[in-house]
Every structure is written in structure tokens, then in C-alpha cells.
Amino acid sequence: MATQHSRSAARLMMAPAVILLLGWMLVPLTMTLYFSFKKYLPMRGDSLERGLDWVGFENYSRFLNSSSFWPSVQATLLIVGGVLVITVVLGVLLAILLDQPIWGQGIVRILIIAPFFVMPTVSALVWKNMFMDPVNGMFAHLWRFFGAEPVSWLSDASVQSIIMIVSWQWLPFATLILLTAIQSLDSEQIEAAEMDGASVLSRFFYIVLPHLSRAITIVILIQTIFLLSIFAEIFVTTGGAFGTRTLTYLIFQRVVDSQNIGLGSAGGVYAIILANIVAIFLMRIVGKNLDR
Amino acid sequence: MGSIVLEKVKKSFGDVTVIPPLDLQIDDGEFVVFVGPSGCGKSTLLRLIAGLEDVSGGTIRIDGRDATEIPPARRGLAMVFQSYALYPHMSVRKNIAFPLRMAKLDQAEIDRRVGAAADILNLTAYLDRRPGQLSGGQRQRVAIGRAIVREPAAFLFDEPLSNLDAALRVGMRLEISELHKRLATTMIYVTHDQVEAMTMADKIVVLQAGVIEQVGSPLELYQRPRNVFVAGFIGSPRMNLIEGAEARKHDAAAIGIRPEHLEISQTEGLWKGTVGVSEHLGSDTFFHVQTNASAQPLTARASGELALGYGSEVYLTPRPEHLHRFDENGLRIA
Numbered sequence: 001m002a003t004q005h006s007r008s009a010a011r012l013m014m015a016p017a018v019i020l021l022l023g024w025m026l027v028p029l030t031m032t033l034y035f036s037f038k039k040y041l042p043m044r045g046d047s048l049e050r051g052l053d054w055v056g057f058e059n060y061s062r063f064l065n066s067s068s069f070w071p072s073v074q075a076t077l078l079i080v081g082g083v084l085v086i087t088v089v090l091g092v093l094l095a096i097l098l099d100q101p102i103w104g105q106g107i108v109r110i111l112i113i114a115p116f117f118v119m120p121t122v123s124a125l126v127w128k129n130m131f132m133d134p135v136n137g138m139f140a141h142l143w144r145f146f147g148a149e150p151v152s153w154l155s156d157a158s159v160q161s162i163i164m165i166v167s168w169q170w171l172p173f174a175t176l177i178l179l180t181a182i183q184s185l186d187s188e189q190i191e192a193a194e195m196d197g198a199s200v201l202s203r204f205f206y207i208v209l210p211h212l213s214r215a216i217t218i219v220i221l222i223q224t225i226f227l228l229s230i231f232a233e234i235f236v237t238t239g240g241a242f243g244t245r246t247l248t249y250l251i252f253q254r255v256v257d258s259q260n261i262g263l264g265s266a267g268g269v270y271a272i273i274l275a276n277i278v279a280i281f282l283m284r285i286v287g288k289n290l291d292r
Numbered sequence: 293m294g295s296i297v298l299e300k301v302k303k304s305f306g307d308v309t310v311i312p313p314l315d316l317q318i319d320d321g322e323f324v325v326f327v328g329p330s331g332c333g334k335s336t337l338l339r340l341i342a343g344l345e346d347v348s349g350g351t352i353r354i355d356g357r358d359a360t361e362i363p364p365a366r367r368g369l370a371m372v373f374q375s376y377a378l379y380p381h382m383s384v385r386k387n388i389a390f391p392l393r394m395a396k397l398d399q400a401e402i403d404r405r406v407g408a409a410a411d412i413l414n415l416t417a418y419l420d421r422r423p424g425q426l427s428g429g430q431r432q433r434v435a436i437g438r439a440i441v442r443e444p445a446a447f448l449f450d451e452p453l454s455n456l457d458a459a460l461r462v463g464m465r466l467e468i469s470e471l472h473k474r475l476a477t478t479m480i481y482v483t484h485d486q487v488e489a490m491t492m493a494d495k496i497v498v499l500q501a502g503v504i505e506q507v508g509s510p511l512e513l514y515q516r517p518r519n520v521f522v523a524g525f526i527g528s529p530r531m532n533l534i535e536g537a538e539a540r541k542h543d544a545a546a547i548g549i550r551p552e553h554l555e556i557s558q559t560e561g562l563w564k565g566t567v568g569v570s571e572h573l574g575s576d577t578f579f580h581v582q583t584n585a586s587a588q589p590l591t592a593r594a595s596g597e598l599a600l601g602y603g604s605e606v607y608l609t610p611r612p613e614h615l616h617r618f619d620e621n622g623l624r625i626a
């Protein structure tokens with residue numbers, strides 16, 4: 001098939017898609033890079049027509065040296081890491097549970113998947129107002145029922161609350177991928193281990209978990225990419241206060257609240273670099289796992 | 293020590309009875325083969341003995357001890373699965389050592405036993421490979437290795453050779469027989485292939501729809517099949533079965549004669565017929581001959597030298613001492 005002729009024809013036909021995708025990616029990227037080297041404060045009268053001042057790396061050093069930068073990196077890693085741990089651990093347990101022959105399996109599976117279809121803004125609002133409200137929330141009622149003082153979740157345990165909300169959203173995804181992986185485990189392997197004298201726990205750690213390792217790395221990789229950019233959940237609940245200002249949120253504040261597009265763009269470039277470091281790191285792990 | 297006794301063992305899946313109550317005695321050190329057509333319940337019976345399925349009724353005794361309620365790991369049996377069920381993420385060494393690690397043996401003893409098993413099975417050079425890097429026959433040997441290191445009371449094999457090509461199958465058949473002679477441990481071997489059953493077994497158990505049709509040594513089954521089913525199942529090519537007028541001459545509902553017990557002559561004989569397809573194996577030739585004795589063509593075995601063309605006329609004569617007679621229920625008459 002792959003004659004010289006068919007290959008060049010294929011290239012020609014793919015060209016529009018490739019060009020569109022490249023433009024889609026490259027234009028915003030180039031603009032971000034461009035703005036990051038400019039002083040661009042629209043409220044102070046800077047505009048593209050009048051030309052922007054070149055400021056070199058000043059935006060970059062200001063973003064890095066601002067007192068909010070390192071706390072935001074820390075918050076990002078804390079939230080991403082926390083959500084990953086919770087979704088993977090609970091996802092594995094739920095997948096094992098759902099793999100058992102239970103009555104009404106189909107319906108239970110659909111219910112488990114449901115949170116994934118709720119928009120982030122909506123789910124964050126539901127959590128904020130229905131569960132975590134210190135006066136009328138379900139948790140407050142529950143705490144009072146046991147005679148305890150209700151917790152004001154979003155101010156006293158803000159990072160934990162965000163982790164909880166985001167985990168709730170992403171748990172179905174993890175469960176779904178891990179469930180399909182568990183279903184592909186050869187039942188004879190489990191039986192062989194059973195005959196070899198492996199207890200339930202040994203069977204889990206020696207047979208099931210290694211079988212799931214590939215699926216777990218894929219879950220971690222995909223979730224990290226999406227979790228690095230969570231925004232709505234923070235915007236709706238804490239508005240970045242109480243230590244929940246992630247890198248994404250900090251950039252948003254620089255651009256929209258402070259109206260400093262140059263500074264925000266420099267932050268965006270840092271975010272790209274951070275995401276790529278994480279991606280390379282994860283790709284190596286996945287690559288190692290997929291090679292086998 | 294590996295005698296296994298089944299008393300009134302029964303198995304149903306929901307409403308479907310796969311194994312009606314069944315009795316069977318397996319002596320210590322015996323090589324027993326369960327043989328029967330696909331879906332007759334051989335694997336189910338083996339899994340009942342292993343403890344991977346719960347019985348619906350009856351008792352399983354291993355070494356005289358009631359093992360019906362004992363979990364699989366503590367029955368002292370080792371199983372080799374049809375798919376080998378090797379652990380893909382562990383090296384061959386770890387695979388073989390797995391049951392020993394689970395039994396919490398000390399490392400020196402584990403190394404000694406794994407080394408010995410690898411020696412017996414010619415796996416020493418492959419100990420650090422993953423199962424995915426081995427050929428079918430080597431994987432089979434790893435599965436057997438994982439079974440022998442446990443020094444079990446009995447080995448259970450479920451169609452272990454069905455994933456191998458024909459040449460390898462013959463080799464592995466010999467190796468397993470050799471292993472049995474060397475270890476002198478009870479082995480229960482499930483297959484649908486009567487050639488494997490005949491060549492390997494001390495005792496063959498012929499199953500049909502969960503019912504034991506006959507138990508006996510290969511030669512007993514070959515020489516004195518208890519009924520029409522066993523007569524047709526054991527022996528290759530199949531025994532010729534003739535019903536109708538010819539059978540009534542012998543006071544039977546059906547008579548059977550094996551291909552090797554039909555004399556072929558071009559001049560005279562009992563049944564006249566014409567030669568159809570001939571199968572040349574070199575040492576032997578099988579002729580399919582259409583005769584007036586039965587509607588089905590009869591198969592006759594001749595030495596490889598005899599050449600008869602398609603459509604040539606021959607006479608077949610059964611040797612009377614090798615004639616099997618069956619009544620209208622399919623049971624053997626005397």
C-alpha cells in the first residue's frame with residue numbers, strides 16, 4: 001500500500017487537519033510567549049495598537065519572586081497528589097467490589113459513573129452549599145447529631161475540602177479504567193494462586209495489583225494532566241483563599257484581577273514548563289511499564 | 293501418600309446437574325486419566341477434587357481424611373491449568389518459588405527446591421526470564437515446576453497439552469509419564485484425547501455427561517469395553533459398529549470389530565465390498581470399505597505394503613475371537 005504515490009497523497013489529505021491543529025496550538029502559545037516579554041496593563045492604557053514596551057525577563061522574575069509563587073506550586077502539588085492517592089486507592093477497591101457478581105450490577109455501575117457527568121461548577125456548588133455549609137450543610141447536621149462542633153470546611157480545612165470535591169469527580173474515571181483492567185485478569189491465575197496457598201491479601205498484592213499496575217499508571221498520567229488545570233472547583237468554593245491558590249488560579253488572578261497580562265503570561269509559561277516536567281517524568285514511568 | 297476417594301459426589305450449577313452422584317477410588321501413586329468428549333464434566337470433576345468448586349453433595353476423601361470442606365491450598369494437591377496460569381509479571385524463578393514463599397519456607401530451602409525442579413525440567417537456563425519470553429513447551433514446564441516444588445500428595449492436570457503443537461505434545465507426553473515414574477506420586481490427568489489416555493494412564497476413567505461409563509486399565513478398556521460408548525471412544529481409528537441383520541446372526545443388537553481385527557482378502561471372505569478412500573500412514577494403511585454388512589463403510593487396517601486402488605473389490609472377514617457383542621441397551625454381552 002505504502003507506495004511513494006499513496007504516501008504523498010496521504011500527506012496532502014492530512015495537511016488541512018495538521019495545519020489546523022498546529023495553528024490551534026501554536027497561535028496561543030506564541031501569543032503567550034510574546035506577551036510574557038511585554039509590559040501589558042490594559043487598565044493603565046497599554047494596548048496592542050499603540051505598541052507594547054519590551055521588558056525582557058522582568059515579568060518572569062516578578063512572577064517567580066512574588067510571595068504567592070511558591071505557596072501556589074505547593075498547593076498545586078498537594079491537591080494533585082492528594083486527589084491521585086485517593087482516586088487510585090478507592091478506585092482499586094471499588095473496582096474489585098464491582099467485579100464481584102452482585103445483584104443489580106448494571107445499575108450500581110451506572111450510579112458509580114454518574115459523578116463524572118456532573119459539571120465541575122455544579123458539583124462544587126452542590127458540595128459547598130449542601131454538604132460543607134457550616135450552618136445548613138449535611139456535614140454540619142451530622143456533626144451536631146453526634147454533639148460535635150460543626151467544621152467550617154472551606155475555611156478551616158480548605159485544601160482537604162477541595163481534594164475531597166475533586167476526588168469525588170474523578171473517582172468514577174479511575175474506577176472505570178481499573179474495572180476494565182480487573183475484568184481482563186485471567187481467573188485461572190487467581191485460582192492457581194489460591195491453590196499455591198496465597199491468602200486473599202497475598203493474592204491482591206502479588207497477582208491483582210501487578211496486573212493493575214499498567215492501568216494505574218495510565219490513570220495517574222491522564223488525571224495529572226487534567227488536575228494540574230482544575231479551576232472551577234476553586235473559583236466557586238474558596239476563590240483561592242485559605243491556601244488553595246494553585247498555579248492555575250494564581251495566573252488567573254494576575255490576568256483578570258490585577259489586569260496584568262504580561263505577568264500572567266509569564267506565569268503561563270512557567271505552568272507549561274511544570275506540566276512538561278511532570279509529563280516527561282510520567283512518560284518514563286509509563287514507558288517502563290508498557291515495555292513489558 | 294495420595295489416595296483420593298469420591299463418595300456420591302454430585303455437582304449442579306443452578307438447575308443443571310453436571311455430575312450426578314458418582315463414586316470413584318484413586319489409589320496412591322496411580323496415573324489416572326479422565327477422558328471423555330468436550331463438555332462431559334471432566335474439568336468440573338477435577339476442580340471438585342482440587343476444591344476450586346464446592347460439591348453439591350457427597351464426600352471427598354484424601355488419604356482417608358474427609359477433605360470436602362478443606363480449602364484448596366490445604367488439600368495438599370497441585371494443579372496444572374490448561375492456560376498454564378503463570379504469573380506474567382514474575383520471573384520463572386519467582387513463579388516456581390511462589391507456593392514456597394506463600395508457605396513461608398526459608399530462602400535456602402526455597403532456592404534448593406527451585407534449583408532441583410529446574411534441573412528436572414531443564415529450565416535452569418531460563419530461570420530469570422519472564423513467562424512471556426518462553427515458548428509454549430517451556431511455559432508448560434514452568435507450570436509443572438510450580439506444581440512439583442510443593443511436593444504435593446497428588447498432581448491434577450487439566451488438558452495440559454492442548455495448547456501445544458502435535459510434535460511437542462508427543463514429547464511432553466513422554467516427559468510427564470517419565471516424571472510420574474520418577475516421583476511415583478498420584479496424578480490425575482484430564483484430556484479429551486483418547487490417545488493421551490491410552491499412552492499415559494495406569495487407569496482410565498471414561499466419562500460421558502458426568503457419568504462414569506467405565507474404569508479400567510487401557511488394555512481392559514480396549515479389549516473389553518463395557519458398552520457401545522466406550523467401544524467407540526477408545527481406539528483409533530474407531531471400532532466398526534454394525535447393527536441389523538449381521539448383528540442378529542450373533543444374537544446381539546450390535547456387534548463391534550476393530551479395524552485391526554478385520555482380515556482383508558482379494559479372493560474370498562465373509563463380507564464383500566468395494567474400497568473407498570485409503571489412508572496411508574506408511575507403517576499401516578487404513579481402507580474404508582463399503583460392504584453389504586452395514587450402511588456405514590467399515591474401516592480395515594492392513595500393513596503398509598498392501599496397495600488397493602479406489603473402487604477395487606475386496607472381502608473382509610472379522611476374527612471371531614475379537615468380535616464384541618452388545619445388547620439393545622448398548623451393554624456388552626459376556
Ligand SMILES: Nc1ncnc2c1ncn2[C@@H]1O[C@H](COP(=O)(O)OP(=O)(O)O)[C@@H](O)[C@H]1O
Pocket residue numbers: 305310328329330331332333334335336337
Ligand atoms: N461455572 C459454571 N456454571 C454453569 N455451568 C458450568 C460451569 N462450569 C461448567 N459448566 C457446565 O458444565 C458442563 C461440564 O463442563 P466441563 O467440566 O468444563 O467440561 P469438560 O472439561 O469435560 O469439557 C458443561 O456443560 C458446562 O457448560
Ligand SMILES: [Mg+2]
Pocket residue numbers: 334335336451
Ligand atoms: Mg475442560
